[in-house]
Amino acid sequence: MNDLTLLVIAKEPRPGRVKTRLQRGCSPEEAAALARAALADTLATGLAVPAARRVLVLEGAVGDWLPGGYEVVAQEGDALDERIAAAFAGVSGPAVLVGMDTPQFTPELLAPVTRVGAWDAVDAYVGGAVDGGFWALGLAVPDPALVRGVAMSRPDTGELQRRRLYGAGLRVAELAELRDVDTPEDVGLVAGLCQPGSLFAELAGRMVAFSGEGAA
Template sequence: MNTTRIIVIAKEPIPGFAKTRLIPALGEDATAALADRLLQHALSQALAADLGPVELCVAPHRDATYWKKHLQNGNVTLTQQAEGDLGVRMMLAAEQGLQHGCPVMLIGTDCPGLNARRLRALAEALSRHDACLGPVSDGGYALLGLHQAHPLLFTDMPWSTPDVARLTRERLQQLGWRWAECETLWDVDEPDDLIRLKADYPELAEYPELAGEPS
């Protein structure tokens, strides 16, 4: 399989900073703990896919002590997210990653179903297409794979709305690009998602605050 660079777009799981929509259900500390577990899971799956370099593109500060533990085995590189909205941050991450001479797949940290097997399948599809997409049930996407970065895919996009995946498909069509998709997955964004997380991925929901359904 051709080399593919996986870029994990990640926030440091600081209480009050990461996964803020879950705070009403869990509180700041438990939400940060869950964000940490989801990040660890996403990174482990990216490494297990064994597709090529794995990059953590992080916010708010690349030099935070938290990130140092991920660099100990030498299999992960660390870069700083740019300033700006999600589109700006993703586009610059893609542009920088593509400079290494291989396609990139941008992923988040909140879709536990985006496992190593799916990452490998999407990378294989990307080798035969201009792009690939990992849609999620809330209308967004958890993965975008590219051979080149085009501003149309990142500019004036209503991020965190149900229109993101649809508009991304429309813009891929406008570019005349061929793309592949995996089945629709789901991510952990809202309190109701915690119920499904506990049922499908109990190893990620082992905190006391998740012992029952969220209130």
């Protein structure tokens, strides 16, 4: 029986509150529109991930970008490590958390976590990010102490998280590495990796500032 919980941690895509680093190449409104598209793509993909529960862990208010099929809970805590830890504290059984910054994410990328026997010989899964962080974190036993206190938003965040897991004696497996959308340079590169019908790729292609980046 599949008892996996999929957690999506996200911010409400409001101008000036999300993707501020993208504003080197676009307006706050355009940056928020890209964030909204990335979040919508992520949530749509999440519906295709085999999971018993799907939970959006949200900072801010729900908008019309939210599809059916998700429970919504508010983020708790100040720092990102506290918010991630609180998200895991709210579930029992195996759980995997993803963010809103990888609209190229597909169900196949989480196949190692969702397959039969995924947790038989693995206690944690880490999907590393190109910038040194992580885009996915799966825990067989979602203990908040495995995340709380790990320094976030640093080039060594992923390595620090792995050290925490190994230090707890866990068996850790790696997922594919992905690129987050954080800077203007990331937009075109990620858009080129998105699936057909991606809102993020379609919007990036229409924005003059990004439409030529990442082309083959």
